[in-house]
Amino acid sequence: MPNLAHAETVVLEPASPWLMDYAEDSCALRRAFGAEGQEVVIELRQFQPGDGMMFTAYGEPLRTRMRPALFRFEPVGEEQSRENAQLLEVEGFGRGITLDISLHPVADGEAEAEPETVAVRETREAAMTGISISGILREETVFQTGSMAAPVGALRNCMDELLTHWGIDVEAHRSLQRQVEPKDYDGWVHTIVNTGFPRSMIRRGENAIVRVRLIVGTDGRAVSCHIPIAIGHPDFEEAACRTLMDHAKFDPALDANGDPIESYWVTSIAYRTS
Structure with a gap:
């Protein structure tokens, strides 16, 4: 049985070690928590x-709600706080939730400070020993992860390896003067909403969230488009890549010498009919 810290908090202990998923387009840490037969991943x-x-997070014990x-x-x-968190049904595991988060977020209302040193970040990651989720879950749930220093370090190493498979110069990207920056981003959104939404999906009232990765050349144009993950009909994936390849323009990344360098840009597109 889960340990109840108080009436509305469920505390779950690890039921497995961290496992690393070396996917083609992403890296993931995965771990099970809770009692045998009642695990939450x-x-x-x-x-x-x-x-x-x-x-x-997914598993039968989770009690979710639209919050x-x-x-x-x-x-x-x-x-x-994430307004756009999504509810899921994971085959074989039951209900779940998904949301975008940051390892080192800037507090609401605060301007982003000067970049922190690696040592400061690693010290904070070592002090992270749990993950709490509430709102979208009916009971606040705390996952007792233990120190996040080693898992986060493994995730970073995986991402470095993944970049090499994309043809990205990892060492050069450690000292960029500028990352890829989109031009006329608001114009893209207008194009995606007005001409890039699959008409058949509008008629059917379908929604989707599509995560897109573009490889951006030294001239600021998209060289290739990949869909690491999507929730919704496959037509949305084709539409997202077609629209961005046709309309997206960027200021290219600059290396330490100020010279353009091939790089990448990742975004998510939410298609909503209402």
Whole structure:
């Protein structure tokens, strides 16, 4: 049985070690929590280097509801509120949730400070020993992960290896003067909404969320498009890549010498009929 810290908090202990998923387009840490036969699995998946990742939890014991999600790396992380958290049904595992989170978020209302040193970040990650979720779950649930230092380090190593498979110069990307920056992003959104939404999906009232990765050349144009993950009909995947390949323009990444370098850009597109 889960340990009840108080009437509305469920605390789950690990039921397995962390497992690394070396996927073609992403890296993920996965671990089971809870009593035998009542496990809840959590996953932290990255689609590009950095602090951003997708958190997913699934298992029959979860009691979900349509509410914003409140996420926190305990006890040192900032609370993160996510209005766009999604409910899932995972075949063979039951209900679940998924949301985008950050390993080192900036507190609401605060300007982003100067970049922290690696040592400061690693110290904070070592002090992270749990993950709490509430709002979207009827009971606040705390996953007792233990120190996140080693798991996060393994995730970073996986992402470095993945970049080499994409043809990206990992060492050059450690000292970029500028990352890929989109031009006229608002114009893309207008195009996606008005001309890039599959008409057949509008008639059927279908929605989707599509995560897209573009390889961006030294001239600022998209060289290739990949869909690491999508929730919805496959027509949305084709539409997302077609629209971005036709209309997306960027300022290319610059290496340490200020020269353009081939790089990548990742985004998510939410298709909504209402």
